[in-house]
Structure formats: C-alpha cells, structure tokens
Amino acid sequence: MTTTQPVVPLAHGAVRLRGVRKVFGGRSAAVTVLQDLDLDVAPGEFLAVVGGSGCGKSTLLSLVAGLTDPTSGTLEVGGKVALMFQEATLLPWLTAARNVELALELQGVGRSERRDRARHLLGRVRLGRYAEKRPHELSGGMRQRVALARVLAQDAAVVCMDEPLGALDALTRDQMHDLVEDIWLESRFTVLFVTHNVREAVRLADRAILMGGRPGRVVDDHPNPMPRPRVMDSPAVATRAGTLTQSLKEEVASHDQSDYFVI
C-alpha cells in the first residue's frame, strides 16, 4: 500500500493521504473515484467529510479503514481503525451485549473480561438496561448506539463513521450528536465522519472538508473553532452551515450533479 517511506513517523491517531487515486473496474469500464487526494488528519481531530452523492466520501473511508487499497499514492494511518456504517449491522441472533462482546472476542479478550467490558461500554452509550435485548427489540437509534459501543470495543485510534445517523429521525439524531460528542471528548480518538448533512458537520466537527466529484478530491477546507457544545438549531451553527452549503452548491453546480441534498 505504501510506496514511499514517510519522512516523519506518523503520530498515533493521525491519518495522512498523499496523491491518492482510486480506480474501480478495469480497462473500458474503469471509473476514477478519487484523484490526487491529499489529506492530513491530526490525532484526536473530529473531521467531517461533506459532499454530494458519488463524490467518493465512502470510498475515502473504505481506504482509511483498509477495506480497499488505493490504486496509487500513499495512505498512512497511525493505529487501528474502526468503521461504523449507516446501518447498525448488528448480528440479529446475538443480544446487544453479545454483539459488543464479539468485537472483544475477535481481539482475543477472555470470556469474563469481555462480559464486563461489554456491560461497561453499553453503559457508556446508555443502554445498560438493554444488554440482553436482541437487535429487533431495539429502535433504530438504540441499534446505532450498540454499534457505537462495538466500535468503542475495538479500541481504535481512528474511527470512521459513514453517515452513521443518516437513517435516524431528527430527535434521535440530536441525542446521538450529544452522545457521539461526549464519547469523543472522553476518549479523544480521531474521527472521520462522512455526512450529507452540513449542519451535522458544523454541530460536531473541528474541521469540515468539502469533497467534489467526479473524480473525487478535496475542494474546500473549513476549520470550525466554535465552542462546544454547539446547538444544532442555533443561529451560529446555521450561519456557518450556510457558508458551507453555499460552497457545496457551487461545487455541485460546477459538476452538474443533481442528486444531492443539503439541510
């Protein structure tokens, strides 16, 4: 995967991409999804990745998570990566606790220790009372919290979240924003958070990068120094989101993409 030796060793939790290109398919059907992608994510940073449909946001996460390799360029990640999807993807035959335990078991954690840790992690996502419930007995938001506990169980330096709250209703999503932020503030892992939702990016992230397609690349970089906690519906968040939405619209218009939405 790495073609050149890094000059400076990468810090724990840092992510660095240089000239990354990703092509899917071969020969006549080849589609360049990412082109000349340069990106630095600092350890402990909460980075939002915003962009229209098909701009390669999810591909970027797959690369960082190691699910696929770049066609060319270098990609370095300082430490283990965990990935959270839009769907919770819980195993329906396991209880909430056993779903979390599975992540621990696959890391070789012993039986009694993983039981205790799974309980503790479910407590952190405020699902302590639901440890013995099966996924189908939980609501969408609760399932996504179990998935969050499972991500925490992986004890990763970098957590990639691919529109993790996209399928939730607005109220549940607000609660999840608080929860994700709280847990991130406690643990300080690096987050790469893909979202369509510009306000969500402003609500959560230290910095938002705007991706444009196709082929996908970083077109804009918006640091967000607003104090936390931020309120989704506050004028400050709305104003900043407005600026971001404007550049997103310009980017989308310049590429004549019609299938996007911004809130």
Next chain:
Amino acid sequence: MTSPTTSSSERLSRSREPLDVPEPRGKRPLDALRTFGAPVVAVAIFVTAWQLLVVSGWRPDYLLPGPADVSERLGTILVDPEFWPALARTLSRAVVGFSVAVLIGTAIGLAAAGSRLLRASIGSLITGLQTMPSVVWFPLAILLLGLGEQAITMVVVLGAAPSIANGVLSGVDQLPPAYFRLGRVLGARRARLYRHIVIPGALPAYVAGLNQGWAFAWRSLMAGELLVLIPGASGLGNRLAFSQEFGDATGLLAHMIVILVIGMIADRLFSAWSLHLRRGRGLAADR
C-alpha cells in the same frame, strides 16, 4: 480544537432516558395451540373425506375399510409385540441415515460455499441430485452393497444429503453482504468469520434444508423397506408390504397412518425449531 464549555461527565449525568424505546412484546399464549392445533384440523378433514369415500361404496369394505375399523386395528397393532421392534428398526435406520447425510451434506455445503471453484463445479450437480428420485439409486446400491442395511443407508443418505448441502449453500448466499464487511472490519477471517458470522447467519436456511433432507430420507427409507427385505429385521415398510401381499387392507391403512404420523411429528419439530430461530431474529411475522 476548542475546549468544551461543559464537562462531559456533567453532560452524561444530565442525559435523559432514550425517547425511542420500542414497545415490549409479550408472550403469545395462542402459539402452542396454533402449532399443535393445525395438525388436528388436518387429520379431521382427512378422516371426514375418507369416511365419505367409504360410505359412497366406491370399493367394497374389505378393500377400503373405514376410519373406525382402521383405528380399531391401529389399537391392536400398537400392542402387537412385533410392531415396536419394527418401528424401532425403521426409526434407527432413519436416524442413522439422516445423521450420515447431515455430516456429508453439511461438509459438502460448507466446502462449496467457501470455494468459488467448488461452488461452480458441484453446485448444479447438487441441484441435479436433489431432483433425482432417490429410489433410482436402489438397483445400484443393491448391486454394490448387497441386499442389506448398507444399501438402505446408502439410498437414505443420497436422498437427504443434497437437500442439506443446498440448505447450507442458500443460507450462505442469502447472507447480507454487510455481514462480510462487518467481519472484515472486526478482523474475523476464514474460520472465525465462519464460526461467528457465516454459520449462525446461515442457520435458518440450514434448518429448512435439514427439514427437507429429513423428508427425503424418510421417503427413501420407506421405498427401501418396500424393496429390500432383510430376514428377521423387518421395518414399517416391510410390514406395509406384507399387508398388501396378504390382502389385509385394514392393516395396510393402519401402518400408513403410523408412517404419516411419524412424518408429521418430525415436520412439527423442524418447524418449531425454525420458528424459534426466526422469532429470535425478529424475522417471524406476528399474526
């Protein structure tokens, strides 16, 4: 990066209970009645149709006896000292044959599911074998293994194993791609991916395959017992054949009922297992 204005512990402590708590689902007392009541209704419909046919006088009594005569005979058969050893022999043949079929069918299914090449080469062969009436194997089995237990077992295994292998394959095929992606994210590869994700995920389809495999095993066994008589070791099928040879229609029908009931009990057990699995995963429809 900015410093939080509120500490995270403070915010955790003022967290509310989740609003999106689903309604709890209660136990369903009618389930047992549904599971075991349906066969009773089926039997009632069958017996009524049978009685009507007898009353119509289509065939004389000694060729087509009515439900009353047959159930009386059933009573005497159940106290016949030769019946129970025959039943035990038949059931043990079924269990042995089915067990061997489970081992072979599962192994072939898992091997084919795990290898693209094997899948492509034997996948259609399995389906072909499944469509072939297993009784077709008997002449060959008798030729190869002689007129005995082994020939019966061979045909039972060949009848049941393809369905079981197919159950494994369809179970693996139906797994959502997200499970494999999850496996990779969690670092589960090969054996551990199978153990933790693929096998439990494929279990409902596997149980359906077992159910179908059992049905084929039972049919093959009955065909075998009609064709193959091992002296001093007769089973239910042999007793059925004797009844026909002696023109004992009442005994014949009584044995058919025994065979039917065993098939229905087995089917109920598999259905209950399947329902339990699907309900545990939130897949069973609430009706």
